Amino acid sequence: MFLSGTDSAESIWQTIRSHLRAEYGTRTYDSWLKPLALVSVDADTVTLGSPTHFTADWIRNHFAERLRLLWAAQSAAIQHVRIVVENGLKTAAIPEPEQPEAIPATVREAPAFGVALEPRYTFDSFVVGKANELAYNAARTVAEGGPIDFNPLFLHGTTGLGKTHLMHAIGWQIRSAMPGAKVVYMSAEKFMVEFVSAMRDKDTLSFKQKLRTADLLMIDDVQFIAGKDSTQEEFFHTMNEIISAGKRLVITADRSPQNLEGIENRILSRLAWGLVADINPADYELRLSILLEKMKRMPGATVGEDVIDFLARKITSNVRELEGALNRIVAYSTLVGKPIDLDFARQVLADVLKAHDRKVTIDEIQRKVADYYAIKLSDLLSARRAREVARPRQVAMFLAKRLTPRSLPDIGRRFGGRDHTTVMHAVKRIEELRADDSELDADITRLTRIIDA
Numbered sequence: 001m002f003l004s005g006t007d008s009a010e011s012i013w014q015t016i017r018s019h020l021r022a023e024y025g026t027r028t029y030d031s032w033l034k035p036l037a038l039v040s041v042d043a044d045t046v047t048l049g050s051p052t053h054f055t056a057d058w059i060r061n062h063f064a065e066r067l068r069l070l071w072a073a074q075s076a077a078i079q080h081v082r083i084v085v086e087n088g089l090k091t092a093a094i095p096e097p098e099q100p101e102a103i104p105a106t107v108r109e110a111p112a113f114g115v116a117l118e119p120r121y122t123f124d125s126f127v128v129g130k131a132n133e134l135a136y137n138a139a140r141t142v143a144e145g146g147p148i149d150f151n152p153l154f155l156h157g158t159t160g161l162g163k164t165h166l167m168h169a170i171g172w173q174i175r176s177a178m179p180g181a182k183v184v185y186m187s188a189e190k191f192m193v194e195f196v197s198a199m200r201d202k203d204t205l206s207f208k209q210k211l212r213t214a215d216l217l218m219i220d221d222v223q224f225i226a227g228k229d230s231t232q233e234e235f236f237h238t239m240n241e242i243i244s245a246g247k248r249l250v251i252t253a254d255r256s257p258q259n260l261e262g263i264e265n266r267i268l269s270r271l272a273w274g275l276v277a278d279i280n281p282a283d284y285e286l287r288l289s290i291l292l293e294k295m296k297r298m299p300g301a302t303v304g305e306d307v308i309d310f311l312a313r314k315i316t317s318n319v320r321e322l323e324g325a326l327n328r329i330v331a332y333s334t335l336v337g338k339p340i341d342l343d344f345a346r347q348v349l350a351d352v353l354k355a356h357d358r359k360v361t362i363d364e365i366q367r368k369v370a371d372y373y374a375i376k377l378s379d380l381l382s383a384r385r386a387r388e389v390a391r392p393r394q395v396a397m398f399l400a401k402r403l404t405p406r407s408l409p410d411i412g413r414r415f416g417g418r419d420h421t422t423v424m425h426a427v428k429r430i431e432e433l434r435a436d437d438s439e440l441d442a443d444i445t446r447l448t449r450i451i452d453a
């Protein structure tokens with residue numbers, strides 16, 4: 001079989017490694033996947049070694065299936081991928097996976113129940129702004145470990161605004177503030193799945209036990225159990241026991257309690273007893289700060305201020321998309337070996353931007369260019385050839401070509417019935433001039449921002 005020699009197995013592994021790098025991006029790759037080493041290949045099983053228990057677990061939970069598929073694609077014989085802990089691997093000088101510094105190694109063990117906390121989601125990496133400061137402050141209060149005068153904490157906001165991030169941050173913080181505290185985090189969906197399977201196995205007692213012994217219980221996306229009656233019943237009793245035992249309860253949903261349809265009233269009124277904090281969509285400043293924060297965690301990447309500003313202005317829907325866009329341009333630039341500039345970012349994000357873009361019209365470009373250069377709109381559209389109007393006209397044509405889907409003849413018609421070759425010449429001329437003329441280049445950048453805001 002072709003996988004017999006370790007050499008060929010090693011070369012397959014190198015191929016898979018480059019796939020992984022391209023797929024997950026440098027940051028994830030360097031943190032988690034790079035330290036993996038090929039240990040052996042026997043018959044249908046590949047064994048990979050990871051330097052610590054923690055990283056091995058993480059790989060098993062997050063990448064096992066992907067690894068298996070990639071191996072199977074390279075060699076049909078492979079059916080299993082095993083992750084073992086191997087110290088002193090060849091790749092000894094491995095950077096530790098990204099870990100919040102405040103968390104001692106002893107609290108990183110797998111959760112007793114629920115789902116492991118994501119190491120990246122800490123208070124340190126959470127950027128606070130007007131949109132989320134109430135939620136942030138409440139989360140911090142719960143996480144300090146001191147007495148709290150509200151329980152539960154209910155966080156709500158639409159998707160991708162940092163609810164899960166805040167929950168995990170609370171979990172990490174409580175573990176260091178109250179060593180030995182039992183932290184249980186899970187989605188409401190998992191709560192339901194676990195509950196239903198406990199009922200099926202006639203073992204609801206141990207399910208209850210595991211949840212109700214938590215010192216901090218966090219249930220994410222509770223809207224999921226809307227309309228699920230027996231799950232809600234169980235959920236209500238769990239809430240009550242946690243609260244009356246003085247343990248901490250944190251719940252999130254994608255909407256406020258008033259708007260949670262299909263959730264029992266007694267649950268809603270329990271929620272309303274606690275602190276209800278909303279998270280709003282981030283404004284421009286917050287989006288910008290979040291991007292800068294994410295950049296700090298990508299030491300290898302160089303992304304110019306103009307690109308960061310562009311992302312912050314354009315991707316307004318939610319932070320997850322914003323972060324996704326940043327990751328994507330960084331990953332692409334590593335992949336194709338190109339520096340990241342505005343044009344590159346536009347290209348890579350074309351599909352995302354299309355969804356967000358408002359249509360820019362030629363009219364609007366003409367008006368704004370005329371304004372910018374303080375000339376009359378009628379002059380911009382006239383046949384006058386004086387330089388102080390001819391250059392702005394060329395700039396306007398260039399921008400029309402670049403920012404609208406209009407054809408050259410179309411653009412020509414809109415500029416006082418000019419020929420398409422005139423427009424083509426203008427576009428080329430501005431491109432050439434821009435390369436040497438930094439003032440013109442800055443004008444174009446500013447105009448693009450004004451028009452494309």
Ligand code: ADP
Nearest residue numbers: 125126127159160161162163164165290319320
């Ligand atoms: P939600 O649970 O509200 O849908 P998440 O907590 O999963 O959203 O956040 C989506 C992504 O956006 C995560 O990667 C998270 O780290 C990031 N994010 C959201 N808000 C912030 C913030 N204020 N600071 C830093 N990262 C944030």
Ligand code: MG
Nearest residue numbers: 163164165220
């Ligand atoms: Mg979430």
